[in-house]
Amino acid sequence: MFTDSAKIFIQSGKGGDGHVSFRRELFVPAGGPDGGDGGKGGDVIFEIYDGLNTLTDFRHVRKYIAESGQPGGKKRCHGADGRDLIVRVPEGTVIRDDESGKIIADMSGENRRMVILRGGKGGIGNMHFATATMQAPNYAKPGQPARGLFVRLELKVIADVGLVGFPNVGKSTLLSRVSNARPEIANYHFTTLTPHLGVVDLDEGEGFVMADLPGLIEGASRGIGLGYNFLKHVERTKVLVHVVDAASVEGRDPVEDVRKIQEELQKYEAQLLNKPQIIAANKIDSIVIEEGAEDPIEKLRRAFEPEIPVYPISGVTGAGIKELKYAILSVLKTMNREVTVFEPEMEIDYAADSNLPYTVVKEAAHVYVVEGPRIEKMLGYTNLSSEKGFDFFQKFLKESGVLRDLEDAGIEEGDTVRMYGHAFDYYR
Numbered sequence: 190m191f192t193d194s195a196k197i198f199i200q201s202g203k204g205g206d207g208h209v210s211f212r213r214e215l216f217v218p219a220g221g222p223d224g225g226d227g228g229k230g231g232d233v234i235f236e237i238y239d240g241l242n243t244l245t246d247f248r249h250v251r252k253y254i255a256e257s258g259q260p261g262g263k264k265r266c267h268g269a270d271g272r273d274l275i276v277r278v279p280e281g282t283v284i285r286d287d288e289s290g291k292i293i294a295d296m297s298g299e300n301r302r303m304v305i306l307r308g309g310k311g312g313i314g315n316m317h318f319a320t321a322t323m324q325a326p327n328y329a330k331p332g333q334p335a336r337g338l339f340v341r342l343e344l345k346v347i348a349d350v351g352l353v354g355f356p357n358v359g360k361s362t363l364l365s366r367v368s369n370a371r372p373e374i375a376n377y378h379f380t381t382l383t384p385h386l387g388v389v390d391l392d393e394g395e396g397f398v399m400a401d402l403p404g405l406i407e408g409a410s411r412g413i414g415l416g417y418n419f420l421k422h423v424e425r426t427k428v429l430v431h432v433v434d435a436a437s438v439e440g441r442d443p444v445e446d447v448r449k450i451q452e453e454l455q456k457y458e459a460q461l462l463n464k465p466q467i468i469a470a471n472k473i474d475s476i477v478i479e480e481g482a483e484d485p486i487e488k489l490r491r492a493f494e495p496e497i498p499v500y501p502i503s504g505v506t507g508a509g510i511k512e513l514k515y516a517i518l519s520v521l522k523t524m525n526r527e528v529t530v531f532e533p534e535m536e537i538d539y540a541a542d543s544n545l546p547y548t549v550v551k552e553a554a555h556v557y558v559v560e561g562p563r564i565e566k567m568l569g570y571t572n573l574s575s576e577k578g579f580d581f582f583q584k585f586l587k588e589s590g591v592l593r594d595l596e597d598a599g600i601e602e603g604d605t606v607r608m609y610g611h612a613f614d615y616y617r
């Protein structure tokens with residue numbers, strides 16, 4: 190129901206397989222290998238899109254899959270790369286691994302575009318495997334596999350300002366009055382379920398984002414606590430504006446209402462009360478002060494000022510709205526509006542294919558062959574001609590148990606190990 194969090198599945202594109210083929214030309218009886226390389230799989234890229242401020246879209250579409258690379262072809266044809274998949278999210282979206290809860294990325298601040306899942310590299314075709322001793326290589330590398338992951342998206346900051354208050358006090362009316370938001374306004378007690386956001390524009394290009402926060406369920410005043418989700422929304426705003434019905438149109442006591450909300454905030458996370466608060470005493474157009482009774486605005490002021498300033502307003506007539514807007518802006522100006530950007534807590538492990546099988550076979554005296562998808566995959570993403578790649582390869586042989594298996598099979602110093610077109614001499 191709440192749109193500030195969503196679980197989705199993302200998957201990068203598989204790399205296209207390398208191709209095995211041989212040149213066929215007139216008068217050339219056995220042409221050389223000409224199998225081309227596979228294309229790279231598409232990446233899954235997250236991008237901040239300024240037009241968005243909720244995660245609602247992710248409730249409808251839950252699978253995000255990038256295109257795979259095309260396989261290589263004959264005549265040295267390179268397979269086409271798979272198209273990247275761009276996932277547009279609102280600023281402040283934190284991407285977590287659903288299983289561990291660890292942060293993969295925080296789409297905030299400078300992080301406007303991030304590759305979250307890299308597409309598989311394309312496999313290389315057999316044209317690359319011809320050597321002096323191996324004229325007709327019958328193998329090519331497969332593309333790297335696709336990588337899939339369940340991630341949880343969470344909106345960290347939804348707005349600068351959050352309107353809090355019990356149902357029917359006039360939050361939606363106020364939001365539509367001050368901003369471009371057009372929430373449905375109805376005099377009934379089913380409270381708003383999703384936060385409505387509106388941009389409040391003040392002159393000289395200044396402004397802020399205001400949210401009408403959902404959450405108070407009907408009957409909350411009878412002791413049912415504020416919803417957990419509501420409180421999560423509150424966490425994601427910088428300034429709290431308590432909207433109260435100063436005219437007590439429905440018999441609510443505005444002072445008590447502010448206290449009740451503060452109490453709930455306190456119970457959930459005491460620090461929430463450190464946020465600057467402002468009271469918007471709404472519906473002043475309907476205030477009727479009976480003989481001898483105290484003006485509700487004065488009562489609010491006595492209870493909360495100077496810590497929490499009180500602004501009398503009417504969402505219907507517009508009275509006091511301008512003062513309220515500027516008061517909010519001046520509070521925001523004293524605050525550090527830069528958002529904290531969370532550091533990633535995990536990296537995607539692309540080599541996590543440890544369950545795949547491989548075999549170690551003694552092919553002839555002093556010659557061992559190591560084969561299987563585990564080995565193919567490792568070779569697919571390792572560049573043996575670079576020093577780093579070769580180090581990785583050595584480490585892999587050790588950690589994966591391949592070395593131990595070779596030793597168990599009786600390998601001796603100087604023996605040859607063959608792996609998919611590569612040949613190595615074994616030294617302890």
Ligand SMILES: Nc1nc2c(ncn2[C@@H]2O[C@H](COP(=O)(O)OP(=O)(O)OP(=O)(O)O)[C@@H](O)[C@H]2O)c(=O)[nH]1
Nearest residue numbers: 356357358359360361362376380381472503504505
């Ligand atoms: N007289 C008067 N009525 C108002 C004022 N502001 C809102 N109302 C009325 O109060 C009722 C509730 O207004 P909403 O803006 O929907 O209240 P809300 O707090 O957003 O309610 P929920 O969405 O249920 O949380 C509507 O009938 C409004 O017309 C005001 O300033 N004066």
